[in-house]
Amino acid sequence: MNIQFNDETFRDDYSFKNSQRAIDRFPFPFHEDSYMYSVNMEQHQGGPVDSVYEKRFDVDEHYVSEMRDREMVLADDPLRCQSLPHMTLAGWDLLELIMVSKSEDYPELFELHREGANWHWINKPLGIDDRFVFMDDTTLPYGPMEYITRQTQGDFCVLDQREENLWMDAGIVTTQADWSLDFDIGMNFFEWHAPVPLAHEKGIFKRALKFLLNIQQGAPARRLNWTMTVNPLLDTSPENYHKWGVQKMSLTPQNLAEKQYLRVELQTFFRLPRSNALVFPIRCYLMSFKDIVSKPKWGRRLHRVVRDIPEELATYKGFIDNRPMMLEFLSRYDDGLPTSFGVWPDSHTEPALIESTS
Amino acid sequence: MSTFNFPESIRSRPVYGTLQAQVGKSHLMIADAHGAEAVLEMAAKEPAMMAQSHIIYIPKGTQFGLQIQALKPAQYYEGPSYAAAVSRIKRVLSDAAMGLQIYLSGTEGLIGQAQYEVMQAGFDYTAIQTEHRGSVARRMQCVHCKGITEDVMIDPFQCSHCGLNLFVRDHYSRRLAAFQGVCIDAEEPGNVPLSVELYS
Ligand code: HEM
Secondary structure, three states, X not given: OOOOOOOOOOOOOOOOOOOHXXXXXXXXXXXXXXXXXXXXXXXXXXXXXXXXXXXXXXXXXXXXXXXHHHHHHHHHOHHHEEEOHHHHHHHHHHHHHHHHHHHHHOOOOEEEEEEOOEEEEEEOOOOEEEEEEOOOHHHOOOOHHHHHHOOOOOEEEEEEEEOOEEEEEEEEOOOOEOOOHHHHOOOEHHHHOOOOOOOOOOOHHHHHHHHHHOOOOOOOEEEEEEEEEEOOOOOEOOXXXXXXXXXXXXXXXXXXXXXXXXXXXXXXXEEOOOXXXXXXXXXXXXXXXXXXXXXXXXXXXXXXXXXXOOHHHHHHOOOOOOHHHHHHHHHHHOOOOOOOOOOOOOOOOOOOOOOOOO | OOXXXXXXXXXXXXXXXXXXXXXXXXXXXXXXXXXXXXXXXXXXHOHHHHHHEEEEEEOOOOOOHHHHHOOOOOEEEEOOOHHHHHHHHHHHHHOOOOOEEEEEEEOHHHHHHHHHHHHHOOOOHHHOEEEEOOOOOEEEEEOOOOOEEEEEOEXXXXXXXXXXXXXEEEEEEOOOOEEEEEEXXXXXXXXXXXXXXXXX
């Protein structure tokens, strides 16, 4: 697969766009016509060819521009990347995992040459060609976690495992769904999840933590999470909420199809070998409502999910005020027909719906 | 009565107990304002502990200083503010012997900040006794400018650093010893509801 990298922005003029390929491989998160929190985890051992699940760290057309956006966020606010002192070893573990995975999965884009501790890393899309000594912090321009995650799409939390719990002791967070690493760093699994409604009561976090504590090296896992974002804004941080919050009010029935995005996070979990830490990459995929309804099954289903989602979830995810407008649009793409089970769009058996005039 | 029953809240929000004298070679008590009452009640039950106790007290305008001194602790310090007392607290913790028992009482801001120092010194936070007394004011971090506003009594409130109008969340960071404040009129600038007193 030869990837054409887009030159696009996730702020100001929002020139972000999804190609047909990106639309076809979008990780639509709803396998049925309703949604509730659950312990939705599965093994992360590949997936259908060209899907976002196929590789360990998916690289797509947005790669180069996303990395540019991350650089801008970090320049504005260095606190978005933090690592407590005991997490440096986990940073090297992570650097190794990503370099090995990317050079194996995308040999035409990334190369890793190792001679003992002398490593040579070539990142062609970003024009990086660096030699360094593995485990020697002084040979890299940043700490190992920051160095490699400035070259990898998605946010990263690196969790220390102790006292039968996970502790958010390092991370780089610039494409988050409205939570603050600077505030949450040092917290445990239950503490950083404290603001989530309903899931604690359902015992979801207890079961999820148990699963995570037992993840073994070489047997990563994954799950999807989602929310809604107005404009293809990657950095929906609480830090900048006083600047971007007002954009939520800019939605109108006329611009909604293009301005309202479904934001999906492909979350993966890898055990790291030396530190025994767990790394949690959170990869964000954005798709406009306009592109979603180009897949009839997705349009029908999104309408039903948004319509029936409990108020607590719509409030927490921040779209309760815009929900009526979303429904007005989406209902035009819901003809009431049944949908097939599973997330795949059935593109081969069903052509795009022509917008019905209701 | 200086005790307050906090309603049930989210998992990051601290909960407090009642100070109870522990068996130990030495005791460190850090209190502010009405936190003095918790120390006085514990001492009334276990007067013998005072001979091995170091009390650090910040009155914040209350009148408990003389009563505390009358307990005759081995060491007593009265400070004008937490910020003034913190270097002393760090010093005391830096050479604390094994078996030191630690008791924190008073406002959430005092308990949280002292607990942070205790943890930095290598003590486990679960091994510390805490008791909330007096004001329910909160120490708030503005998530936008990162500035801390002490003793916040109303919601929403104005950040004392950047001036944004913030609502008071229950989400709490032990590392910052602060609750989170988030802009309340981000979506509709200028639409700031009237402030109400916390827990009113
Ligand atoms: C160890 C890895 C994980 C990390 C670092 C993590 C982190 C987070 C954070 C920071 C939030 C935002 C909370 C806020 O509002 O401030 C969140 C939300 C959430 N997390 Fe996790 N999480 C992890 C694993 C999981 C797992 C395994 C589950 C499985 C059930 C899960 C379920 C959720 C749910 C349901 C939400 C609410 C999301 C929404 O409605 O948009 N998390 N997580």
